[in-house]
């Protein structure tokens with residue numbers, strides 16, 4: 001396994017209060033079903049006195065334990081339902097297997113805390129080695145998802161799955177409405193950033209850090225956006241002055257990118273079912289100096305029909321399994337269910353077939369997912385073109401691979417209306 005450099009160097013003294021916070025976070029994620037990013041954000045907010053190392057320790061251990069949850073449980077010899085003492089056992093197990101799992105040079109002895117008393121570390125390591133024999137345990141994934149991935153991706157599944165278990169880099173998208181790549185790179189200091197070939201506005205940070213507290217972020221110089229995600233807006237082939245509908249805009253990651261490609265000239269209608277996300281989009285638009293967006297919450301199909309043939313460009317960044325962004329949301333693999341996957345494919349189909357009516361004749365649309373599964377992506381588009389071939393032409397499609405590109409796993413298809 002590849003060596004991973006951890007900010008909380010293994011020699012760092014363990015503080016019980018931090019470990020308790022990690023365990024509280026994990027219980028909120030696995031018992032109360034909360035999202036890991038929200039849990040981490042909340043814990044950090046309510047403990048403002050923690051220093052940078054403490055904050056990194058908390059975030060890193062929560063995310064990594066979510067990522068390797070099945071392997072940790074297996075190595076601990078524990079299965080659900082868990083009680084609160086089991087969480088201490090899981091943490092001790094994590095500390096025990098972590099150096100081996102990441103080929104770290106330094107071992108950390110378990111502190112002599114009552115919660116760790118009587119733990120047999122040899123047993124843990126024995127079960128850990130045994131767990132590595134089975135892919136779904138070794139790569140920590142539910143059996144049904146492992147089977148789905150293998151049946152849809154074939155030989156590529158192994159490498160994608162391994163890549164999805166790595167920590168994702170922090171990638172910024174430079175907001176060209178306010179600044180440029182050179183300025184943002186210089187803000188972080190020489191040798192602290194890198195560029196990504198083929199992704200012209202991306203700056204990758206060499207060291208993980210909290211960028212949201214920087215003045216340059218507050219001034220709208222950049223957004224945090226993965227390189228794969230940064231390929232979607234340019235794929236839509238927008239030009240200043242056009243009318244663009246972003247029909248599943250959410251909090252606007254791609255809407256803001258479209259706005260900067262439009263140079264703030266033209267009109268973007270940002271739609272979503274979720275009003276709170278659109279409010280967040282408006283807040284971000286203000287920070288980014290974007291003035292060409294109008295938000296529009298979708299109440300019913302009537303709202304879609306009202307915009308029939310009004311868009312030069314339409315982005316359908318549809319809801320999906322999120323399997324392409326597991327590096328960033330490792331807890332989501334435990335919350336996904338086969339029934340959700342079935343339902344979301346139906347929703348994607350309804351959006352694709354229903355919302356495409358908003359495109360003017362001669363206009364273009366991008367259908368995009370952050371899923372690595374063809375059944376949510378290529379197959380939906382293939383069926384669409386098969387059924388609507390008299391009206392729609394597939395211009396091109398592209399997929400990013402986590403293993404090959406190091407980007408999140410996105411799919412995008414550009415279609416043109418006759």
Ligand SMILES: C[S@@+](CC[C@H](N)C(=O)[O-])C[C@H]1O[C@@H](n2cnc3c(N)ncnc32)[C@H](O)[C@@H]1O
Nearest residue numbers: 247248249250252253254272273274317318319
């Ligand atoms: C993949 S996310 C969009 C992410 C967003 N485009 C971005 O770049 O940050 C999908 C979005 O679709 C929205 N959604 C779900 N069902 C929808 C529907 N039937 N019509 C429109 N939006 C929908 C969700 O609320 C969610 O915000």
